[in-house]
Amino acid sequence: MAKTRPGVPSKIKTGRKELDSYTIKGTNKLVRAGDCVLMRPSDAGKPPYVARVEKIEADARNNVKVHCRWYYRPEESLGGRRQFHGAKELFLSDHFDVQSAHTIEGKCIVHTFKNYTRLENVGAEDYYCRFEYKAATGAFTPDRVAVYCKCEMPYNPDDLMVQCEGCKDWYHPACVGMTIEEAKKLDHFVCAECSSDDDVKKSQNGFAASPADDVKVRVSLFCKCMCKMFYYFTLITLASAAPCLCRERYTIFVVLGPVWT
Numbered sequence: 628m629a630k631t632r633p634g635v636p637s638k639i640k641t642g643r644k645e646l647d648s649y650t651i652k653g654t655n656k657l658v659r660a661g662d663c664v665l666m667r668p669s670d671a672g673k674p675p676y677v678a679r680v681e682k683i684e685a686d687a688r689n690n691v692k693v694h695c696r697w698y699y700r701p702e703e704s705l706g707g708r709r710q711f712h713g714a715k716e717l718f719l720s721d722h723f724d725v726q727s728a729h730t731i732e733g734k735c736i737v738h739t740f741k742n743y744t745r746l747e748n749v750g751a752e753d754y755y756c757r758f759e760y761k762a763a764t765g766a767f768t769p770d771r772v773a774v775y776c777k778c779e780m781p782y783n784p785d786d787l788m789v790q791c792e793g794c795k796d797w798y799h800p801a802c803v804g805m806t807i808e809e810a811k812k813l814d815h816f817v818c819a820e821c822s823s824d825d826d827v828k829k830s831q832n833g834f835a836a837s838p839a840d841d842v843k844v845r846v847s848l849f850c851k852c853m854c855k856m857f858y859y860f861t862l863i864t865l866a867s868a869a870p871c872l873c874r875e876r877y878t879i880f881v882v883l884g885p886v887w888t
């Protein structure tokens with residue numbers, strides 16, 4: 628029997644067999660290919676790693692290995708954690724790995740962004756993913772994201788936003804001079820710009836439940852220039868181009884339709 632190092636797939640096919648499922652040690656939870664799992668980090672002080680299981684295999688000695696694809700947390704990405712990243716945000720990376728099944732601590736659910744924003748209660752096991760991430764280059768797919776409010780930021784589902792009845796844009800209470808408590812008590816909100824306009828057109832379709840439901844959006848691109856590390860978001864409107872930290876300039880556009888599905 629040839630010896631193989633842990634984590635390195637054996638070249639000898641004999642004795643390895645694919646498994647339909649694996650039961651997490653000390654639990655009755657079954658893990659199957661396609662499931663998302665929490666894996667014990669090497670540093671005990673860190674949060675668990677999140678991965679999507681691609682394949683489960685056992686070798687001749689019944690050591691179970693999982694082939695997995697890592698999710699990255701924003702702080703593990705080249706651009707780092709940004710203000711608009713939610714606490715439960717993950718990026719699906721192009722980083723594949725083989726790990727011992729013993730490192731699996733539990734299961735979790737990685738929702739689409741839209742489904743996550745519709746959850747009534749967010750449990751410890753709930754995460755979401757709106758971007759794929761290339762670990763080597765730090766690039767995101769999609770390379771654009773909708774932005775809201777005067778601050779031109781993408782939606783962070785952890786933050787309360789209020790929708791203007793006039794322009795339908797969403798605002799952070801702090802950005803329009805309100806406290807979160809004041810915003811929660813509001814029945815109607817009209818932004819300063821729309822208040823000065825007498826002819827506020829009211830929505831015929833009512834209100835979207837959250838910015839994730841918006842159809843018409845302003846979008847921002849990830850910077851692709853020399854400053855790559857920053858992945859600075861720039862405002863994209865039909866009227867003007869916003870300089871990045873690196874002073875690169877961008878083409879500007881408005882996208883009709885959701886930028887994520």
Ligand SMILES: [Zn+2]
Nearest residue numbers: 776778799802
């Ligand atoms: Zn804002």
Ligand SMILES: [Zn+2]
Nearest residue numbers: 791794818821
């Ligand atoms: Zn408005």
